Amino acid sequence: MYVINQIEENLGKKAKIDFLPGHPADVPATCADNGKAERLPGWRPEVRIEEG
Numbered sequence: 001m002y003v004i005n006q007i008e009e010n011l012g013k014k015a016k017i018d019f020l021p022g023h024p025a026d027v028p029a030t031c032a033d034n035g036k037a038e039r040l041p042g043w044r045p046e047v048r049i050e051e052g
Helices: 002-011 035-039
Strands: none
């Protein structure tokens, strides 16, 4: 919802959101981490979502 709010603010429009029930194969939570990308090739995000 944070990303959607950012887009709404930048476009000056309200999103039409239709919340649907989750799919049985959906993952309710993840432990995603970009730490490995930072350690191996030295990648780091340079643009914050608010700027992008």
